[in-house]
Structures are given as structure tokens and as C-alpha cells.
Amino acid sequence: MDKIYGSFSQVLNNFDNEHGFANSRARLRMATLYQVAAANSGIVVGTGNKVEDFGVGFYTKYGDGGVDISPIADCTKTQVWELGKYLGVSEEIINSQPTDGLWDDGRNDVQQLGMSYEDLEKAMENKNDPNYQKYLKIREKNLHKMNPIPVCKFNE
Numbered sequence: 001m002d003k004i005y006g007s008f009s010q011v012l013n014n015f016d017n018e019h020g021f022a023n024s025r026a027r028l029r030m031a032t033l034y035q036v037a038a039a040n041s042g043i044v045v046g047t048g049n050k051v052e053d054f055g056v057g058f059y060t061k062y063g064d065g066g067v068d069i070s071p072i073a074d075c076t077k078t079q080v081w082e083l084g085k086y087l088g089v090s091e092e093i094i095n096s097q098p099t100d101g102l103w104d105d106g107r108n109d110v111q112q113l114g115m116s117y118e119d120l121e122k123a124m125e126n127k128n129d130p131n132y133q134k135y136l137k138i139r140e141k142n143l144h145k146m147n148p149i150p151v152c153k154f155n156e
Contacts, residue, residue: 001025001028001029001032004028004032005021005024005025005028008021008024008028009021009024012024020103020104022060022100022102022103023060023061023063023102025063025101025102026059026060026063026064026100026102027060027062027063027066029063029064030044030060030062030063030064030066034066037068043068043069044066044067044068044069045067045068045069045070045071046064046065046067046068046069046070046071046072046073047064047072048064048065048067048070048072048073049072049073049075049076049077049079049080050073050074050075050076050077050124051076051077051117051120051121051124052077052109052117053065053070053073053146054073054146055120055121055124055135055139056113056120056135056138056139056142057138057139057141057142057143057145057146058100058109058112058113058138058142059145060100060102061144061145064100065145076117076121077098077117077118077120077121078117078118078121081094097109097110098110098117100112113138114134114138115131115134115135115138119131120135120138123135
């Protein structure tokens with residue numbers, strides 16, 4: 001993927017922006033996953049959960065949000081970690097800092113969101129939580145990803 005990303009960003013270097021090519025990385029990953037799935041008569045399985053995808057919209061539109069099925073979408077991040085333990089996923093993976101892997105500087109999800117997943121879960125569940133307004137602000141910024149695509153209607 002590094003070679004594909006390198007070529008992509010080099011060809012389009014005149015179109016860089018404040019996000020760099022981070023979202024392009026996610027979209028290139030999505031295209032790769034669909035190619036591999038198609039070659040294996042499969043589907044793309046999403047890893048988004050209730051907090052990331054449907055709570056605050058922390059995903060790339062047409063990137064990691066582009067999936068065929070989302071089996072853990074109704075699970076909180078805490079439940080995903082618990083499921084990982086139950087399935088025998090290594091503690092090193094479960095306890096590592098969540099990251100989307102899109103940035104060269106190694107930033108993690110907490111740094112990008114400004115809140116931990118535990119704090120986000122609490123805020124999502126309780127409007128009286130001290131972080132509730134902060135949660136709403138993050139969510140509002142990303143609603144364009146979670147809402148249906150606007151359609152222009154023309155009178156017949």
C-alpha cells in the first residue's frame with residue numbers, strides 16, 4: 001500500500017490540503033479491499049463500531065466507511081475490546097492505542113478526537129455527562145458522513 005499511496009500523492013501533490021492525503025489512504029485501502037474481496041468472491045467486512053461510526057462519525061467517507069456488512073456496528077468500543085479478549089486476541093493488540101493509521105506522525109484516535117472512547121461512550125449514554133456537549137460537537141462536525149446523501153429534487 002505504501003507504493004500505491006506514494007504514487008498517488010506524488011501525482012496529485014498540487015492538490016494537497018490541511019488533511020494531507022490521510023483520507024486518500026483510507027480510500028485506497030477501501031479500493032484494495034474491494035479488489036481482494038471480488039477476486040475471492042467475497043465481501044468487505046467493516047470494523048466500525050457504535051461509537052466510531054454511528055456516535056461521532058470517526059471514519060473516512062468512501063474509505064473505511066465503505067463496507068458491505070458491519071457486524072460489530074452495534075457494539076461499543078468497550079464491547080469490542082471484551083469480544084477480542086473472549087476470542088483470544090493478544091493483550092498487546094487489545095491494549096494498544098487505537099489509531100486509524102492514516103497519518104505519518106503516528107497520531108492516535110484520542111489525539112484526533114480529543115476524547116477517549118470510554119469518555120465518548122459515557123457521554124453518548126448520558127446527556128448529563130460533563131463531556132456530552134463535547135461529544136455532540138464532534139458528532140455534529142461529522143453528521144454529513146452519517147446522514148443520507150442529499151438529493152436535489154426537481155419538480156416534474
